[in-house]
Amino acid sequence: MADELHKGLEGVLVAESSLSYIDGDEGKLVYRGYTIEDLAENASYEEVLYLLWHGELPTRAELDAFESEMAAERDIDDAVVDLLRDLVDADEDPMNALRTAVSQLSAYEPEDDADPEDLDASLRKGRRITAKIPTILAAYDRLRRGEDVVEPREDLGHAANFLYMFTGEEPDDVAAETFDMALTLHADHGLNASTFTSMVIASTLADMYSSVTGGIGALSGSLHGGANQDVMELLVEVEESGKDPLQWVDDAIADGLRVPGWGHRVYNVKDPRAVILERKSKDLGNASGEKKWYDIAHDIEQYLIDEKNFDEKGLAPNVDFYSGTVYYQLGIPLDLYTPIFAMSRVGGWVGHVLEYQEDNRLIRPRGRYIGDESNDWTPIDER
Structure with a gap:
């Protein structure tokens, strides 16, 4: 059994998780015991984030505090905006621009010296990254359209604020609710390729920025997020x-x-x-x-x-x-669809990283060697 090859790790169990459950035969998706239908209909994306990260739905007071903490983290440093301008000038793909900008965010992380095994600090880092990704995407798109960057507002929800920064106008309720629902639907989906990538990186005790950056890279492929x-x-x-x-x-x-x-x-x-x-x-x-x-x-x-x-x-x-x-x-350009997927799925990446690191073990599979084993060395002048 140990030598049986599973291409793409199909069917291989590598971890246990209580974040999301999928029944592929019944067409069922559950986040921490709640059906995706109930969450899409009743929960905000912020509630879903709290559920994924803390294991239970928040009370009103807990949600209010969580939303305030998220909203307070939306601003990005001017140097990140300057980087986005450079990437626009280079005609960079938005998904690649997002990957690069998220990596740069670590330079302005107030807890950059925190131990990766400090899960509370890792959660706060994940919250900051999640709060800033909409700002990065909206800024990048406005810059490439030759328009001024719109600063985030703290009085709007996560979804509504993105649409506001993207268009410069406060969205109507239908648009905001629809986009919020779309974020909820994409927030987590088991050990998909990008989530597993984030977990592999985190298992080395790399920081949350490295894990999320790797997740973005994995999601960019056409077989996953594209x-x-x-x-x-x-x-x-x-x-x-x-x-x-x-x-x-x-x-x-x-x-x-x-x-x-x-x-x-x-x-x-x-x-x-x-x-x-x-x-x-x-x-x-x-x-x-x-x-x-x-x-x-x-x-x-x-x-x-x-x-x-x-x-x-x-x-x-x-x-x-x-x-x-x-x-x-909703008027969103086609090449922002996958970055928006990342804007949502970061919630799952952070949740799975934190869960895995509670009982961390370096992820290190084996590959079956099929090459030569006994070649004779030939001096370079005789080859």
Whole structure:
């Protein structure tokens, strides 16, 4: 058994966790015992962060204090803004810009000399990083648009403040609630690639900034966090083609297209987060009077199930298939979708790092050697 190879560590148990539970056959996602449906409907993202980090839902007084602590940490140093300007000048991808800026944040960490095994200090670092990521993303996008950076406000929630910094205008309740729900849905999802990366880094007793920076790097790949952008790019291409969406998809599949936003390493049925986001996408379309993005996505989903039998092949929409339509209707650029995923998932990264370090053991798997074992040395002039 010890020598059995598990490519991608598929099916291998490497840790125990009480943060989130996934039932891939039933399409069920739970954060610390609470279903994702209940949390999306009733909890704010800040409540979800508190739940993930502290193990229980906060009281009103605890939530008020937590929200105030988060809001007070939103400002970023002027040097970070200067770095973002340099990255805009270099035409850096937003996800890479986020990775670089988060790494630089450690230079201004007031507890930079804290022992990584001091979990209270690590939690405070994680809270600061989580509070500042929206400021980084909004500043970067405004700078590349040639607009002034909007300073964060402490009287708005985490989601609403990001939209305010992004647009320069306070969002309406529908936009703020929708974006808050999207953050909740993406906050944690077991030992996915980016969460595991963060844990591996933390297991060496590296600091929280290193762990989160590594998580961002892992999330940037198209096989993990990049699919939401791929989905929306496909829908835009379908709409701009002028062709019937179903015919376009049919032709694309015949040409070998792998439809983004379909299938999942864990779920064998429709992702419960996709169910919620589908409904929210429809609501946004109805509110604005522009339902085409929801309609195209929904029609494609039904076609792939009814005509291509995707569900019988174990393929169903994952969270990415509808998240893009929600972000697009909120006016968010396509290349910010994955950074926004990171803005949310940092809550899970921090939670898993803290949980793992309660009983830390260096993560060090083995690889099976398949190379030569007895080559004879040849002097360089004789090769």
